[in-house]
Amino acid sequence: MVPTMVLVADDSQDTDRAEALLGLADAVARRGEAPVVPAFGSDREVNRAVRSVDGPMVVVPAYVAGGDHASSKVLAGLDLGGRFDALHTAPLGAVPSIVGDLAGRLLATGWTAGDGVVLAADGSPGQDERQAVTDVARMLSRRLGSPVQVGYLNSWAPSVGDAVERLRRNGRDRVAVATWRLVEDRDYERLLDLGAASVTAPLWPSEIVVDSLLAQHRAAKARLAA
Template identity: 70%
Template sequence: MVPTMMLAADSSRDAHRAEALRGLADAVTRRGEAPVVSSFGSADDLRSAVEAVEGPLVVVPAYLAGSDRASAELLAGLDLDHRFDACTTAPLGAVPSIVGSLARRLQQAGWRPGDGVVLAADGTSDQDERHQLTSVARMLSRRVQSPVQVGYLSAWAPSVTDAVERLRRRGQDRVCVAAWQLVEGEGHGRLRDLDATAVTAPLWPAGVVVDTLLAQHRAATARLAA
């Protein structure tokens, strides 16, 4: 029996983001690899959704590591210890295909060789997610052959604004922002207000996002069957 795939994230305060996440869930469903349900709301919504699923279940976070504090807190509060047939995967992180898609987004946005680059993340207190962010910055730096500075929207330092200004003080006239975000939402709107040369679009609707989410589900399915 193929486990149900539950895409989960917090979108309770952002209707535009919720719509984008539903579009992502529809795209995953159309692949036909597994039964797909979603929970894009509060902690109570997530618990209710989990309880409604009979049989094996894989909860797949629908956000990028370090990109969404609210969703990280939501998933951290989910207790599946009472379910021998259920597990949660890690959020998408330093996956070569995902970072490659981000590099292509930079080129599409107007990045040119030699431009300064800021990786814009929401911020996180989770050490694993912070490690993923550091790895993403290193991988992106190798892709663009230029140093990549991490900046944060709502936690830790430097802020995205400070990171952009720091590169400008170092002589970078052109600074591009690589948005470490899965879908369009309020956070991306704040990035567009920056004094940056260019800001990338969120990673979805790149097909690699669906590919990677399904790959996580397949890996978790194998673990549950072991």
């Protein structure tokens, strides 16, 4: 029996974000590899959706590590009830194909060598996610052949705005913001207001995101079958 993929994220405060997440869930379901249940909303709503799933399941975060503080808190509060036929994966982090796509997005917005780069993350309660953001920045820096500064929107320091200004003070007249978040929402709109030379779009829609989520599900399915 193929475990159900339960996609988890908080969408309780943003209708545009909710629509984007449902579009992602539909795209994953269309691949036909596994049944897909969207569990989007508040802690209570997500736990209710998870409890409604019969049979084996793999809970997959519908966000990137350090890219969604609210969703990270929802996942941390998820209660699988000690079920032996259920597990959850970590959020997507420094996946080479995703970081490569992010580098391509920067180039498409006009970034050139000599411009500054700020990786705009959100933050989360977990140090593992903070390390994942650091790993993404390092991998992106290697791909671009240029330093990448990390900035945060809702937790940790420095803020994205401070990181942009620091690069400007250090002689980078043009600073590009690489958006480390999965879907468009109000926080993404805040990035557009910073006055950076360019801001990349969120990672979804991209088939690379769907590929990566399904790869997580396959790996977890193998662990459940072991």
